[in-house]
Amino acid sequence: AQKITQTQPGMFVQEKEAVTLDCTYDTSDQSYGLFWYKQPSSGEMIFLIYQGSYDEQNATEGRYSLNFQKARKSANLVISASQLGDSAMYFCAMREARGSSNTGKLIFGQGTTLQVKP
Amino acid sequence: DAGITQSPRHKVTETGTPVTLRCHQTENHRYMYWYRQDPGHGLRLIHYSYGVKDTDKGEVSDGYSVSRSKTEDFLLTLESATSSQTSVYFCAISEGRGMNTEAFFGQGTRLTVV
Numbered sequence: 001a002q003k004i005t006q007t008q009p010g011m012f013v014q015e016k017e018a019v020t021l022d023c024t025y026d027t028s029d030q031s032y033g034l035f036w037y038k039q040p041s042s043g044e045m046i047f048l049i050y051q052g053s054y055d056e057q058n059a060t061e062g063r064y065s066l067n068f069q070k071a072r073k074s075a076n077l078v079i080s081a082s083q084l085g086d087s088a089m090y091f092c093a094m095r096e097a098r099g100s101s102n103t104g105k106l107i108f109g110q111g112t113t114l115q116v117k118p
Numbered sequence: 119d120a121g122i123t124q125s126p127r128h129k130v131t132e133t134g135t136p137v138t139l140r141c142h143q144t145e146n147h148r149y150m151y152w153y154r155q156d157p158g159h160g161l162r163l164i165h166y167s168y169g170v171k172d173t174d175k176g177e178v179s180d181g182y183s184v185s186r187s188k189t190e191d192f193l194l195t196l197e198s199a200t201s202s203q204t205s206v207y208f209c210a211i212s213e214g215r216g217m218n219t220e221a222f223f224g225q226g227t228r229l230t231v232v
Contacts (some may be wrong), residue, residue: 004160033217045208045223052218091160097217103168104149104215105176108160 002027004092006109013082014117020067021077021112023092031097034075035106036066040088048090051075082116089113121145122162124209124224131231139227141209143189147168149212150192151221152176152184161208167192168215199231 003026005068013019025034036048050068051059059066069077092109119142131137135218147216149168153176163176165184173184181203183195196203209224 006160009158031217033219035220037223043206043226045210047220047222050218060185093219094160095219097215103166103174103210104219104221105151105163105166106161106210106221108162110155110158110160112187 002094002096002107004094004107006092006112008112009110010113010115012115012117013086014078015084016081018078018080019082020094020112021079021090021114023075023077023109025073025075025094027073027094027096028097030057033064033095033097034068035093035095036064036075036077037091037093038088039083039091039111045091046064049077079102079114084116084118085115087114122177122209122222122224124227125181126227127225128228129230131199131229133200133231134198137199137229139156139194139207139209141192141194141211143192143211145211145213145222145223146189147211147213148189149215150186151210151212152182152192152202153192153208153210154178155208155226156205164189164194164207196229199229201231203229204231206231 034051038046113118123142151166152164167173167186207227210221212221
């Protein structure tokens with residue numbers, strides 16, 4: 001069964017430093033996509049970055065990059081040069097592609113709360 | 119920003135009463151989803167829809183029903199609210215079901231059952 005695990009309930013990072021948020025996943029499908037979302041205290045879900053299972057290079061979006069290790073089934077989010085505005089909850093999610101049975105649903109991890117210290 | 123509106127944004131209701139949450143989209147996306155968010159569980163899928171009048175259950179569907187009579191509206195109903203259904207509810211939409219298709223989320227509805 002597909003599953004996403006985020007083992008860090010809470011993280012602290014000093015402003016301007018880099019931080020890695022861990023995400024491991026379990027799937028029997030060869031085709032899948034991995035997403036990271038940010039949820040600030042205001043509650044909305046903000047899409048950050050996407051990595052496809054067939055992508056050979058790690059995805060990057062500005063200060064966000066994804067450390068994708070397919071053999072280990074991990075998709076860690078790296079935030080470089082942390083800012084105070086990065087304080088939020090971060091969710092890792094996966095979507096499988098399984099032909100006609102695919103519903104397009106996202107499966108989420110438990111989330112990691114990141115606090116950036118000034 | 120994707121046009122998704124959830125209503126109400128906040129609601130307090132009594133145990134045993136029916137409650138309906140509404141998700142309205144202006145993107146004409148085919149797929150719509152209802153999730154609930156609880157501490158330690160992330161977001162869990164309640165029900166989803168893959169077209170008008172086409173719906174199916176997610177992993178935590180007990181006590182919930184849905185309806186989709188128009189492309190733009192997806193309703194979530196708690197037939198008889200219980201305290202365990204106190205949660206934040208999110209609606210999401212997706213243009214397709216491909217593995218690289220982004221899902222867009224509404225602002226969330228905070229429901230308290232007392």
